[in-house]
Amino acid sequence: MLTMIPQLLIDTVGIVAAFLLTFGLWRMSSPVTAPAGIKVAGVGMVAAVVASFLYSFSVGPAAAPHLPVNLALAVIALTVGIGLAWWSGRKVAMTAMPQMVALYNGMGGGAAGAIAAMELFGNHAHGMTQLSVTLLGAIIGAISLSGSLVAWAKLQGVLKKPLRIKGQQVINALVMIATLGVGLYIMYIVQSGEVPIMPMQGVIWLFFGCATLFGILMTLPIGGADMPVVISIYNAFTGLAVGLEGFVLQTPSLMIAGMLVGAAGILLTLLMARAMNRSVSNVLFTRFGDAARQTQGAIAGSLKPTAAGDAGIAMRYAGSVIIVPGYGLAAAQGQQKLYDFVKLLIAAGVKVRFAVHPVAGRMPGQMDVLLAEAGVPYDLIYQLEDINDDFASTDVVLVIGANDVVNPSARSEKTSPIFGMPILDADKAKQVYVVKRGEGKGYAGIVNPLFYADNCNMVYGDAQAVMTEMIEAVRGLGLPAAA
Template structure:
C-alpha cells in the first residue's frame, strides 16, 4: 500500500484548501453559511485521513473521543441561546488551545523518554540538541501558547457567563504577571535545552496556565470581543506549532489560517476601539463606573411607546442601532417586524452596526441574519455615520458604550478616542433601555441626557412589541 501515504497527504491538501476557501466565504454574510459547511467537510476529510495513518494506535479510543465531542457539540449547539454564543465561542476556543497544549504535553513526555519516533519514521533524540532541537522548541512553544489560551479562554467564558466579576486586580499585578511569564519561559528554555524531567514539565504547564488566568482576570468585560479574538489567534498558532511537531500538514495549514485570521481580527477590533492591544491587555477600560471629568447636564427624559411609534411612523429616515440589550431579550425577530412595518409605510430603514457591539465580533450581524434582515439594509459604522445628521429617528436598542458621545468629548473618559456610531447627531433619538444603569463598561452615557434623546424604558422584546402594536393601530 505504497499509495496510502500519498493519498493521505492529498486528503490533507484538499482539507486545507477547503479550510481556506471556507474562511474566505465566511467573510461575507451571503456566503458565510456555505463557508462553514465547506470548512466542516474539510475537517471531516482530515479526520478520516488521520485514521488511515500507518502505525496509528488506539483508534478505538480516538473514535470514542471524537464521538463524545461530536455529541457534546451537537447538544450544546442546539441548546445554547444566541445571547450565550460569545461565551460558547470562548469555551470552544479554549478547548482548542487545551487540545494543542495536551499534544505538546504528550510530545514533551515522549521526548523525556529519550527518543521519539515521528509518524513518517524519522528519529529524533532528546539529548544533545541536534536534530531534536527544532521539534522540541516548537512543542514547548505550542504548549505554552495553547495553555495560556485554554486558561484565559475559560476566564473569558466565566466573565461573559456572569460567574466572575468583570475585573480582578491587586497591587503589583503586572509585576507578578511578568514574573510568572518569565518563569514559564525560563523553564521552557530548560526543556528545549534537554532538561526533560517530568517535574519541570509539570511546573512549566502550571505556570503557563496560571499566566493565562492572571492575564485575563484584570481585563474589563467591555474588552471581551478583543480578548476572544486574541485567544482565537493563540489557539491557531498553538495548533500550527504542534502540527510541525507531528509533521501533520492539515494541522499546520489550519492552525496558520486560524492564527492569521485571529490576529487580523484582533487588530481590527482594537482599531475599532482606537486602542492598542497592549492597552486592551494592560489598560483600565471599564475599571471605574462613571469615570469622567465632565459633568453630564440635564436628565433622562422618558417617552411612551405610542408617542415613539408616531415619531417613527411619520419619519422619512430611521436608523436602528442594535446592541446587547436586543440580544438578551432575543428581540431580533420583533425588531425586523418593526422595520418591515416601517418600510411598508415608505420609511427608509437601515441598521447600523458597530464593530464591537455585543460580546463578540459580528454578534449583531449574526442576530440580524438569524431574523432574516437583508444584508443590504445593514451598514457598518464608517458607512452609516455620515447619514445620521439626515436621519429623522435613530432607534437605539440596548446599545450603550458604542453610541456614547463622551468618547469624543471627554479626554478623561476610559473610552475617549474610541470610534462610535454618531447617533447623537440624528434629529431625534429613542433609546430602549431596561433601566437607568450604565453599560457593560460601567461608564455613564451622555447621549441619554441629550435634548434630542428620549428614553423608552423596558425589556427590548416588550418595548419593540409595543412599538409594533402602536404603529399598526395608526392604520386601524
C-alpha cells in the same frame, strides 16, 4: 506497500482538507456566503479526521497490542465531542454565544497543548527546531486554554468584576519569565543529556503550570468592555498553537488551518483594537473599563421617558430611521420583532437602515449574526465607517440595548475610560429613542450623556415587548407590512 498506500491517502486527504478549509474561510468573509463557507470547511475537517484513522495501518510492533483500545477511545471521544457540540450548537441562546466561543477557543488551545505534552512526555521532539516549536505551541496553547476559561467566567457572570492587585503587571512578567526559563531549561536538558535537578516529568508539569497560570493572570484584570478583543486574541492564539503543533506532527492540514485561523484572528484583533482607538498592548496591560478609578464630568439634562407606541408612531412619520442594535436586543431575543417593525416602516415609505459598531455585543460580529438570524437583508446593514456621516441628516435613531458604542463621552470626556473610541454618532440625529430595561450603565460601567440630551427619549422595557407595542401602534394606523 501496505503502509505506503495509507500514508499517501493521508497526505492527499490532508492537502484536500487544507484547500477546503482555506476556501471555506474565504467564503466566510461575506455574510451572504458564510453559511456555505462553514459547510465547506466542515467537510474538510471531517475528511481530515477520518483520514487520521489510516495511521493505524502503520503503527509499530510495540504499539500494535494497544491499537484496538486506542481506536475505541478515539471513537468514543469523537462521539461524545460531536454529540455535545451538536446539542450546544442547537440549544445555546444567542446571548450565550460569546461564552460558547470562548470555551471552544479554549478547547482548541488545550488540544494543541495536549499534543505538545505528548511530544514532551514521550520524548518525541528531537532537534532544536522541533523542540522549540513544540514548546512555543505549548505555551500559546496553555495560555489560550486558561485565558479563554477566565473569559468564559467573565462573560457568564461567574467573575463579575476584574480582579486586580498591586504590582500585578510585575507578577505577570515574572510568571512569563519563569515559563520561558523552564522552557529553555527543558531544551538544555534534552540537548545536553544531563540529569535534571528534578524528574523530567516534574519539569514539564512546572512548565505547563507556569504557562497556564500566566493565561489566568493576564485575563483576570481585563475589563468587561474589552471582552470582544480578548475573544479575538485567544482565537488567534488557538490557531497559532494548532499550526505550530501541526508542524511538529508534520500534518499539512493542521499547519495550514492553524496558520489561517491565527492570521485571521490577528487581523480581526487589530481591526477590533482600531475600532476602539487602542493598541492591543493597551487592551492587555492597562485598566480599561475600570470605572472606579475614572472620573466623569457632570451630566446636564434629565431622562425623559416616553411610551413605546408614541415612539413607534413617530418613526412611522419620519423620512429616515437608523437602528443601532446592542447586546440588550440579543438578551431580549427581540430581533425578529424588530425586523417585523422595520418591514412596517418600509411599507410606509420610511428609509430604514441598521448601523453596527465593530465592538457591539460581547463578541466580534455578534450583531451581524443576530440580524441575519432575523432575516434582515444585508443591504440594510451598514458598518460604522459607512454610515456615521448620515446620522446628522437622519430624522430618528432607534438605539436598542446599546450604550457604550453611542456614548458621546468618547469624543469629549478625556477622563472617560472610552475616550478616543470611535462611536456611532447617534446623538447628532434630530431625534433619538433609546430602548433599555432600566437606567443601568453600559458594559464599561459609565453613564451615557446621550440619554440626558434634549433630543433623546427613553423607552423602558424588554426589547421584545417594546417592539411588540411599537408594531401594534403602527398597525393601528392601518398600514400593510412590507414583503
